[in-house]
Amino acid sequence: SQTIHQWPAxxxxxxxxxxxxxCTVEGTSNxxxxxxxxAAGRGLQLLFYSVGIGxxxxxxxxxxxxxxxxxxxxxxxxxxxxxxxxxxxxxxxxTGRGLGHEQYFGPGTRLTVT
Amino acid sequence: xxxxTQSQPEMSVQEAETVTLSCTYDTSESxxxxxxxxxxxxxxxxxxxxxxAYKQQNATENRFSVNFQKAxxxxxxxxxxxxxxxxxxxxCAFFFGNEKLTFxxxxxxxxxx
Numbered sequence: 495s496q497t498i499h500q501w502p503a504x505x506x507x508x509x510x511x512x513x514x515x516x517c518t519v520e521g522t523s524n525x526x527x528x529x530x531x532x533a534a535g536r537g538l539q540l541l542f543y544s545v546g547i548g549x550x551x552x553x554x555x556x557x558x559x560x561x562x563x564x565x566x567x568x569x570x571x572x573x574x575x576x577x578x579x580x581x582x583x584x585x586x587x588x589t590g591r592g593l594g595h596e597q598y599f600g601p602g603t604r605l606t607v608t
Numbered sequence: 609x610x611x612x613t614q615s616q617p618e619m620s621v622q623e624a625e626t627v628t629l630s631c632t633y634d635t636s637e638s639x640x641x642x643x644x645x646x647x648x649x650x651x652x653x654x655x656x657x658x659x660x661a662y663k664q665q666n667a668t669e670n671r672f673s674v675n676f677q678k679a680x681x682x683x684x685x686x687x688x689x690x691x692x693x694x695x696x697x698x699x700c701a702f703f704f705g706n707e708k709l710t711f712x713x714x715x716x717x718x719x720x721x
Contacts, residue, residue, distance in 0.1 A: 532651075536713070536714075537699065537712065537713040537714050538699070538711045540708060543708060553708075586653070595703045595709075596641070596655050596658055596703075597655075598655065599645075599652060599653035599654075600652075601650075601651075601652050602651050602652065604651075
């Protein structure tokens with residue numbers, strides 16, 4: 495069965511510091527991968543998605559970047575965090591093939607920028 | 609662009625009762641997918657139920673069922689025999705062809721013991 499991992503679970507970082515959040519998927523190959531951000535009490539905002547290694551699509555201009563160095567690894571980064579980067583970050587995967595297209599989410603990372 | 613609207617920010621219901629969450633969407637497409645996700649206090653998003661637009665039959669998963677009205681572009685979620693563990697945020701989502709889900713803003717559901 496497929497499993498998606500995210501780490502760290504919680505992170506507190508000062509403004510101006512770098513960021514690296516990691517997401518890995520097990521039990522499937524060539525998944526579509528997604529990064530979302532959720533502000534407190536709000537809906538999900540799609541940040542990036544990837545349909546293959548090295549292929550990244552950005553949904554919103556921002557202080558963040560994403561990379562996919564391996565088939566089942568998706569990394570969210572920032573060189574200098576802003577206060578507005580605080581939030582709950584969710585990684586998700588889907589098969590992107592055939593019927594369904596439902597996305598399966600990881601446990602999330604709670605980021606607080608101080 | 610597709611939009612998804614959940615007009616009920618918050619709802620509450622007594623345990624064991626039935627509750628219906630509303631969702632409407634706007635699209636010019638004919639073949640698409642609709643989903644309901646649940647986000648409990650742990651904040652992990654959990655897929656509850658899915659519906660293919662080309663299927664007329666409403667999807668059902670145990671106590672969860674949908675009322676899919678394609679012409680009206682409506683996709684409501686019914687939870688029967690509600691349980692305390694159903695307390696969560698519920699998000700309606702739309703998918704068509706471009707690898708991206710469009711989410712509604714969510715409905716916070718509280719089950720009262």
